[in-house]
Each structure stands twice: as C-alpha cells, then as structure tokens.
Amino acid sequence: MDLSAPSADQSRLLLDAITDYGIYLLTAEGLISSWNSGARRLKGYEEQEVLNRHFSMFYTEEDLATGLPERALRTAAAEGRFETQGWRLRKDGTRFWANAIIDPIWDESGTLVGFAKVTRDLSEQHQAELELAHSRDLFRRLVLGVTDYALYMLSPDGIVTNWNAGAERIKGYLPDEIIGQHFERFYTPEDRALDGPAKALEAARSTGKYEKEGWRLRKDGSRFMAHVVIEAIRDPDGTLIGFAKITRDITERLRSQQDLEAAREQLLQSQKMEAIGQLTGGVAHDFNNLLMAVLSSLELLQKRVPDDPQILKLIDNARQGAERGALLTRSMLAFARKQDLALQSVDVAVLVQSLQGMLTSSLGVSIEMTVAVPADLPPVVSDPNQLASAVLNLAVNARDAMPDGGAIIISADEIGDFVRLSVSDTGEGMDSDVLARASEPFYTTKGVGKGTGLGLSMVHGMAQQSGGRLEIRSEPGVGTVAEIWLPAARWPEKQLAIVPAPAVPRPGLRILAVDDDYLVLMNTASMLEDLGHKVFEATSGEEALSLLGEEDFDLMITDHAMPKMTGAQLAAAVGVQWPDLRILVATGYAELPEGAGKGLPRLSKPFSQAQLHSAIWDVLR
Numbered sequence: 001m002d003l004s005a006p007s008a009d010q011s012r013l014l015l016d017a018i019t020d021y022g023i024y025l026l027t028a029e030g031l032i033s034s035w036n037s038g039a040r041r042l043k044g045y046e047e048q049e050v051l052n053r054h055f056s057m058f059y060t061e062e063d064l065a066t067g068l069p070e071r072a073l074r075t076a077a078a079e080g081r082f083e084t085q086g087w088r089l090r091k092d093g094t095r096f097w098a099n100a101i102i103d104p105i106w107d108e109s110g111t112l113v114g115f116a117k118v119t120r121d122l123s124e125q126h127q128a129e130l131e132l133a134h135s136r137d138l139f140r141r142l143v144l145g146v147t148d149y150a151l152y153m154l155s156p157d158g159i160v161t162n163w164n165a166g167a168e169r170i171k172g173y174l175p176d177e178i179i180g181q182h183f184e185r186f187y188t189p190e191d192r193a194l195d196g197p198a199k200a201l202e203a204a205r206s207t208g209k210y211e212k213e214g215w216r217l218r219k220d221g222s223r224f225m226a227h228v229v230i231e232a233i234r235d236p237d238g239t240l241i242g243f244a245k246i247t248r249d250i251t252e253r254l255r256s257q258q259d260l261e262a263a264r265e266q267l268l269q270s271q272k273m274e275a276i277g278q279l280t281g282g283v284a285h286d287f288n289n290l291l292m293a294v295l296s297s298l299e300l301l302q303k304r305v306p307d308d309p310q311i312l313k314l315i316d317n318a319r320q321g322a323e324r325g326a327l328l329t330r331s332m333l334a335f336a337r338k339q340d341l342a343l344q345s346v347d348v349a350v351l352v353q354s355l356q357g358m359l360t361s362s363l364g365v366s367i368e369m370t371v372a373v374p375a376d377l378p379p380v381v382s383d384p385n386q387l388a389s390a391v392l393n394l395a396v397n398a399r400d401a402m403p404d405g406g407a408i409i410i411s412a413d414e415i416g417d418f419v420r421l422s423v424s425d426t427g428e429g430m431d432s433d434v435l436a437r438a439s440e441p442f443y444t445t446k447g448v449g450k451g452t453g454l455g456l457s458m459v460h461g462m463a464q465q466s467g468g469r470l471e472i473r474s475e476p477g478v479g480t481v482a483e484i485w486l487p488a489a490r491w492p493e494k495q496l497a498i499v500p501a502p503a504v505p506r507p508g509l510r511i512l513a514v515d516d517d518y519l520v521l522m523n524t525a526s527m528l529e530d531l532g533h534k535v536f537e538a539t540s541g542e543e544a545l546s547l548l549g550e551e552d553f554d555l556m557i558t559d560h561a562m563p564k565m566t567g568a569q570l571a572a573a574v575g576v577q578w579p580d581l582r583i584l585v586a587t588g589y590a591e592l593p594e595g596a597g598k599g600l601p602r603l604s605k606p607f608s609q610a611q612l613h614s615a616i617w618d619v620l621r
Helices: 008-017 037-043 061-065 068-079 123-145 165-171 189-193 196-207 251-304 309-336 348-363 384-400 432-437 455-465 518-530 541-548 567-577 609-620
Strands: 021-027 082-089 095-106 112-121 149-154 209-217 223-234 240-249 344-346 367-372 380-382 406-415 418-425 469-475 479-487 510-514 534-538 555-559 582-587 602-604
Touching (some): 061 082, 095 123, 149 165, 196 209, 196 240, 251 309, 348 384, 380 384, 384 406, 541 567
Parallel strands (some): 367 406, 510 534
Antiparallel strands (some): 223 240, 344 380
16 A cells, blocks of 8 residues: 555545634635535535535625625636635624635646635634724723823834824924924923933833933923833833833922922911010010019119219119110010000101101211102001111111111102002122021021111011011112001091190099019009009909908009909909999000900000009099
C-alpha cells in the first residue's frame, strides 16, 4: 500500500474529522459538490440538503444585492485567492460572523474545475471586537467630551497628537491650532528658561509619572494655576509610544485657599488686637486710679504748702509728669476703644490753626510745614482734645521719618458725608510689611526708648470711635500720607448751642463717695471736703446701700469697676429704693455693659477738683 499520498477515501475521512471549519468544494459555477462535518455543524445543513445548490444560499440579502458571491468567485479565479469576513446564514435563519477563504482548483491543463471554500465561525471573536470597539468609542467620546480637564496625548518628543473639549476650554486653542505643536507653548517663559517641559517628560519617562502644580499659559497669554499629571505610555514590549497628559485649572481653588488664609489671618489679627485691647484697657484703668491719687493729692497739696516758688515748681513738675501719664493712658484707652470720647462738633480749620504754633516749635527748623485747610469745611464729629492729639502724633511721626529734613503738608477736604484730614510727608516711607503693622499697638520702628508704638493705634481708635477711619498710604523713598476720615456734623443748630452754667453749685451737700480703691476714695473725699461738702465713704456697693439706709444724701459719686457689685448695678439698686437720689459714675473707661447705667452722668478718671466741681453741678442743676 502506497502511504506517500492519501487516497480519496482517506482525504474524505480527514475532512469529515474537522469540525471547527466548514470545508466544502464548489463547481466552477459555484454549486456545492462536497460537504464536511464542520460545514454541517456551522451551517446546520445535512449534505443531501446542499449538494448541487449554489453556495450563495448562505449569504445575506444585503450581500446578495451587491453581488458578493459572484464577485468572490471571480476574484478567487483572477487572483488565486479570495478572503473576506461578514455575516452568513444558518439553516434556521440565524446569522454568524464568518471568515471565508475561497481558493480556485485547476486541472493539469490549467482549466478551472472548481473552488475549495473554507469557512470559520468568528462570532465570539467578532462580538468581542465589537464590544472593544464600542468601549473604545465610548472612551474616546468620554475623553473628548470632558470639559473640566484637559486630556490629550503627546508623542515621545512632546508633540500634541489629540485634543479634547476640556483642553480647548481651559487653554483656548482649537484642535487644528494646537495638534502637531510642541506642548512647551503652555509653559511660562520662566519655566521654559529652566527647561521645565523637557524635565517633565524625562521624569515621566524614567519614573512612569510626573505630577506638579504651576502657572501655565492660555492662548490669550493669560496665566492660570494648573495641576498637571503626565504619564508614560508603553506598548507590550516596553517601547515608549507617547505620554498621556491631564491638566486641571485650579486657579479658583488657589484663590479660595488664599481668601481663606487671608480671612484666617484677619481673624487671628482681630483676636490678637482684642486680647491686647483687653489687656491695655485693664492696665490703663488701673493706671488711671493711680494717677487719680497722684494728681488729686498734688492739687490739694499745692493749696496747702507755703508760698515757696521752689516747692511750687516741684509740685508743678510732678503734676505735669502725672498729666503726661494721663495722656498716655488716654492713648491706650483710645486704642482699646474703652475711652468715652466727648464727641461734639469740631471746626477742623480752627483746631489746626490753634495747633500751628505748637507744631512749628515741635517740628524744628529743618521741617517745612504747609497748612491747607479751607475755612468753609463743615464741622466734624469728634473729641477735640483727642483729635488735636492725633494731629500732633501724625506730625511728629512725619518729622521722625525725615531725619535730614523735609516737608509736611496738613490739608483737609470734604468727600461726601466725611471730612478727610491728611498729614503727608516726603520722608523715608514704609514698605508693605511695615505699613501692614503700622497701626498695631506697641509696634514702632523708632528704636528702643524713642517711641511707645501707641501713636497710630491711638489715632486709629479715636477715628473709629468718632464713626470714621484711619487710612495710610506709603512707599519707600516716596513718603507717607495719613488720612483721618471723620463724619461731618449734620446736627441741628440747637444741639450745638452751649448752655451757660452758674459758676458754682451750692456748698454743704451731703455726698456719698463709693470706690473700692482706698487711695482714690480718700482723695475724692478730700477734694469734696475742700469744696465744702459733707462726705461719707463706702468701699463697696453693699456698704453704700447700708449707709443709704441710715443717712439722707444729695448725691452719690460711685466708681464703676468694683468687685461683686459694679457702679452700674449699685445705681440700679439705688434707683429702685431711692429714685430721687442723683448719681454720678466715675470710671477709668466706658465699660458699662449694654443697657446698664444708661443715661447716668459720668466723670472720667483721672479728674481734677475743678472737673469734679463742674460735674457735680451738671448732675444737680
């Protein structure tokens, strides 16, 4: 038996054994002449059902309409082979995706005798490919449709190869304007000078990923803060084929963070100022009590010592020193906004004019001072003494900023409902850091022993209590402009009228003096007795109420800041039981709680005997 070539029967057995492929023969006209088991499994026909029928029976109506079966045979005959993929029909009418190969068969004389056709069912593979293509299409549409992120690809050399809607929105380029361009055009000149784009690609190439935040450029040249991620893309064998780049505009987030930090800083500054204000107010209040004892003692002592010029000069020097201490406490209380300003209508032109002589002598010959305050300005609402101190403070600060001399201009103008009083100089000026802290209490650039650091904070407190504000502008080498904005006084004339008072109240009043500080109480009683009044002393609210139950009084003078029972609480209790008793509250600062002691006349510490005398009359008239 010759085993070198299979017999026809052997070939038939071999073909029938193949079930994964439909293998059958066609005549030159396309009629089916053989049918293997694989064809029977794929298409569902038995051999007797298909023999001598045209193979076009397996094609869809769409393919039949285009003449695909005839074209397939012609192509196979002309080119030696025809291969295609497409839908084919089974016996039950269902479709399957087939890979079909048709090879021509020639006899020894070269005559076409038929075709061999091999069909393979690729439905599962085709479905997987369709699903993959669909997934890729969805992903492509998703990437292209994203607007919050710039998503695009780069070649290994950094050339932009595609461009999504987010990239167009964020960076401003249309796809045809940027595809094919190098991505370095998105970087700032500073980053390009440092070779930033190349370093970014190299980092992504070597580590697989590069991530950073920085400024980037839009098409119109504007900058935005970007969060950038660059990832290397490699094929299965590890070859770099490009980069995926994701850019997010985080400018608003950065701005929000900056705003939050600024608000946090303002809150911390406010809390710090409040704490310093509380401390300053408390210290100033206690200091006022000490000054009260010193000043009142000196005033009474001056009346009793012999008429010795040397002794009187020493007492006068001591009083001046104590009064300067009182001015310092007023500055501290003005900063702490705990001083009860005597707000009234103030003529700015008259006030500045009254200060000119003092300013000229204080500033020195190296300073050229110019005053430009119109006489027709409306009056302002302020405390004249505090406003005068503020102008002096600003002028002295300006002088100190010009050690080699310069010019100071004091001017004023009306802007809306405000009068702006300005003090400007041609001095050294301040940088932004110093300017930001200029109004802080105890902050000074004058050196140790050359300034308290309360000048500008006092002006700031006075302006705010008057219903205005302090504004400062300054540049190094240019000078400084300090502006006090005060509300214009629009009160009716009758409220501005001054009601004359009799020279003295009647002597011999029965007065109850209440103060928990014994030194202040003793000196207040001494001044009252020197004025001819009968004085009873109490060191607490409880003691005062006890005395009120035993004696009749014309007036009660009480401190406010006392332990257990404040002056306002004492006044409220007295008002219930002795509603006709007149009450005067003496306090180091206006610290009465909301609604407490409303309408009670007040006398600010430290006070002189003359001020005490006047306050008694104001209460009793």
